[in-house]
Amino acid sequence: MSDTATPPPPLLPPRVHRRRRLARWYRARSLRSRLTFLTAAAVAVAIALSALACWFIVEKQLYGQVRNDLRSVQLPNVRLPAYCPATPEEALKQAALPFPRNGASQQDPPNFAFRDTQLVMTDPAGVCLPRGATRAIDLQADDAKVLALPPNQSVFRSGHYTNGAPAMVRVFWVATDRPGGPPVLVMIAAPTQPVEDSLQKLALILGGVALGGVILAGLAGRFVARSALKPVDRLTDVVEHIARTEEVGSTIPVHGSDEIARLSASFNSMSTALANSRDRQTRLIADAGHELRTPLTSLRTNVDLLIRSDDTGRPLPAATKTKLLGNMKAQMQELTVLIGDLLQLSRPDTPKPGLVLAVVALHELADRAVARAKLRGPGLVFETDIEPWFVQGDAAALERAVINLLDNAVKYSPPGGTIDVRLREGVLTVRDHGPGIPPDELPYVFDRFWRSPSSRQLPGSGLGLSIVAQSVREAGGEVSLGPAQDGGPGALATVRLPGGPAPD
Numbered sequence: 001m002s003d004t005a006t007p008p009p010p011l012l013p014p015r016v017h018r019r020r021r022l023a024r025w026y027r028a029r030s031l032r033s034r035l036t037f038l039t040a041a042a043v044a045v046a047i048a049l050s051a052l053a054c055w056f057i058v059e060k061q062l063y064g065q066v067r068n069d070l071r072s073v074q075l076p077n078v079r080l081p082a083y084c085p086a087t088p089e090e091a092l093k094q095a096a097l098p099f100p101r102n103g104a105s106q107q108d109p110p111n112f113a114f115r116d117t118q119l120v121m122t123d124p125a126g127v128c129l130p131r132g133a134t135r136a137i138d139l140q141a142d143d144a145k146v147l148a149l150p151p152n153q154s155v156f157r158s159g160h161y162t163n164g165a166p167a168m169v170r171v172f173w174v175a176t177d178r179p180g181g182p183p184v185l186v187m188i189a190a191p192t193q194p195v196e197d198s199l200q201k202l203a204l205i206l207g208g209v210a211l212g213g214v215i216l217a218g219l220a221g222r223f224v225a226r227s228a229l230k231p232v233d234r235l236t237d238v239v240e241h242i243a244r245t246e247e248v249g250s251t252i253p254v255h256g257s258d259e260i261a262r263l264s265a266s267f268n269s270m271s272t273a274l275a276n277s278r279d280r281q282t283r284l285i286a287d288a289g290h291e292l293r294t295p296l297t298s299l300r301t302n303v304d305l306l307i308r309s310d311d312t313g314r315p316l317p318a319a320t321k322t323k324l325l326g327n328m329k330a331q332m333q334e335l336t337v338l339i340g341d342l343l344q345l346s347r348p349d350t351p352k353p354g355l356v357l358a359v360v361a362l363h364e365l366a367d368r369a370v371a372r373a374k375l376r377g378p379g380l381v382f383e384t385d386i387e388p389w390f391v392q393g394d395a396a397a398l399e400r401a402v403i404n405l406l407d408n409a410v411k412y413s414p415p416g417g418t419i420d421v422r423l424r425e426g427v428l429t430v431r432d433h434g435p436g437i438p439p440d441e442l443p444y445v446f447d448r449f450w451r452s453p454s455s456r457q458l459p460g461s462g463l464g465l466s467i468v469a470q471s472v473r474e475a476g477g478e479v480s481l482g483p484a485q486d487g488g489p490g491a492l493a494t495v496r497l498p499g500g501p502a503p504d
Helices: 014-028 031-071 088-095 141-148 193-228 230-245 259-312 318-345 362-376 395-412 439-444 464-474
Strands: 117-122 125-128 155-160 166-174 184-191 358-361 381-386 390-393 418-424 427-431 478-483 491-496
Touching: 031 166, 031 184, 031 193, 088 125, 117 141, 141 155, 141 166, 141 184, 193 230, 230 259, 259 318, 358 362, 358 395, 362 381, 362 395, 362 418, 390 395, 395 418, 395 427, 395 464, 395 491, 439 478, 464 478, 464 491
Parallel strands: 381 418
Antiparallel strands: 117 125, 117 184, 155 166, 166 184, 358 390, 418 427, 427 491, 478 491
């Protein structure tokens, strides 16, 4: 046991905890609540950005108008009074006197036509205001930097009057009417309190509109989410119904062609496919049980007869016993073939993902199948025309398919009949000269356990052609069975498999 203590986990910043709590809260919400939240959030961001853009545009326009008004004031000739106080506050007191100050003229000089004009003497320092002025402009240390600019070039700044009211100030310098005198700073101001009041009202209006928009967006998002998720609710109800009752095959109505409609259509297809698969499984089990019952019943009967003869002490004649044993052997062989066919059909109709298919010489399979068919039909004539053809697939399944086609032809061929086997350019045809297949029975020839009423007395389980169809589909081909094309007796089986005359 180690003496070293496990260090405590590192402390996370509070913002990380808040982010995690928000993520957990979001994941715990329903899809409808998430859509509502996302809709409201998106609209809130859009409204906020629009409101901010509107506010800044209006602010720029209003302050731009104030600057234009200040820029339009021209002071070409500055005539200075004889005396200017040292500070704006003193100049404001002097401007309030009802009589001329220190020899100043009764009339304001032309540069005082704009009431919020203020002259600042640079040497000696002094501030001059027009008579009757009620406010003066606060000075700033940076105002003197304007003297480094060309004459009449203005600098705009935000400032205040001495009473604290906000103002927009234009600062520039001009030459005076005194020869050789120092330049004079000219400060022209306009109050911006109305602009700020208007902007505050606009901010309140935009805030109210944004809040109302977010509330309406939340309600609209709730309505839209509820309407958009109705198909999902119906789909959920159907899925829950199937989970409770196991009644596959239930479908929901599909409207439109959007993603929800595609999901509904896919679910309907899946539910229908499951229902069909269950029906096929049920039918396969029932048909298999029916087909297995006959040989098992015959076997049980024969076994019971043998046991009864031994129990009663009256053994059966040797010929009868031999016949019973031969019959039992035939029934066992039939059971073996039937079970093999059922195992073949129990595989999926399509190859499993990842299954590697081998290159198969179809012509060699056909030759071996013909050789086996000759053993089963010794009195039949086989005419073959087989060309090389290579395909990709399961060799055992394809050989079983070809053998089943030839066995079917052997079964229905008359004694001494002819069976034509052709393989040209990937098309394998097997034609017999038997009674043929009635047109009304052609749609059912590849169904499992289906047997023609006229041939039910012949041996077989009705699974051979089903195995042929499944094996050919697994190899990517097609199979068909119909009457002979020349109008003669018999049936023609055609198998088309993709491939080539040489291995890839």
